[in-house]
């Protein structure tokens with residue numbers, strides 16, 4: 001990929017005898033939102049620290065907007081929201097963001113509009129020590145938005161937030177990407193990244209085992225679609241007998257079929273006529289795909 005704003009080529013990190021990242025290659029273009037998934041200890045935070053230049057590579061190469069991680073250009077181009085974002089509790093939101101702006105060498109004139117943009121205008125002059133976790137996460141995002149980063153690294157940005165705060169946070173992340181930032185989001189919240197990112201990368205024990213769109217990963221994995229048939233009262237045994245499916249939840253029968261055989265299966269089920277009250281069809285979700293790739297089925 002030639003137009004990558006973040007380029008990671010065969011990045012390897014060893015700590016003593018432990019290899020925490022093994023030749024990981026991943027590119028992000030401007031405006032792309034990529035979810036970085038992996039179990040605890042898979043290497044997500046290590047990868048972010050390498051991109052930030054906080055820890056050196058053992059082997060491989062990373063460039064941020066063409067520059068080496070940790071260089072002045074790369075630092076100016078990168079924004080980071082750590083998992084446990086910490087602020088001065090005794091400062092107000094406005095004071096804290098102004099401090100970040102001065103540290104980043106950008107104009108403090110942005111502070112007011114940014115607080116407004118992340119929905120903190122009303123709380124801006126209260127001490128951060130009185131704020132909720134959701135408000136602090138929003139302030140963290142405001143700090144990410146300072147200076148219009150080319151690359152934004154967000155480590156578990158929605159952990160501990162309620163559904164509405166999560167939704168609002170993703171709306172801001174979408175705006176960040178729409179303005180041209182490449183956004184890498186480390187997360188364990190599979191259902192939310194499923195809907196809010198363009199591509200999925202999965203790390204497993206330091207190896208990148210998947211890196212593609214959800215649709216392509218899904219096609220390649222070939223996981224089955226689940227058909228759940230709710231039988232009419234007293235008809236579950238006959239439905240199970242005629243379909244060869246498994247009885248679940250008393251009145252229902254479940255069958256699994258390859259995605260390409262779905263229509264054929266539905267036509268077969270239509271012959272059951274009055275025995276069937278309802279049919280529910282569930283294609284494989286990110287949770288199924290995650291399990292498939294993290295447990296051995298590579299891209």
Ligand SMILES: Nc1ncnc2c1ncn2[C@@H]1O[C@H](COP(=O)(O)OP(=O)(O)OP(=O)(O)O)[C@@H](O)[C@H]1O
Nearest residue numbers: 015018020038039040041042043044045046047203
């Ligand atoms: N400073 C360090 N010194 C030694 N080992 C470390 C250090 N930081 C991380 N590790 C090890 O590197 C591996 C990857 O850790 P990392 O924090 O990158 O995982 P993660 O995917 O971010 O996990 P989590 O989802 O729990 O945050 C782990 O085995 C961890 O113990």
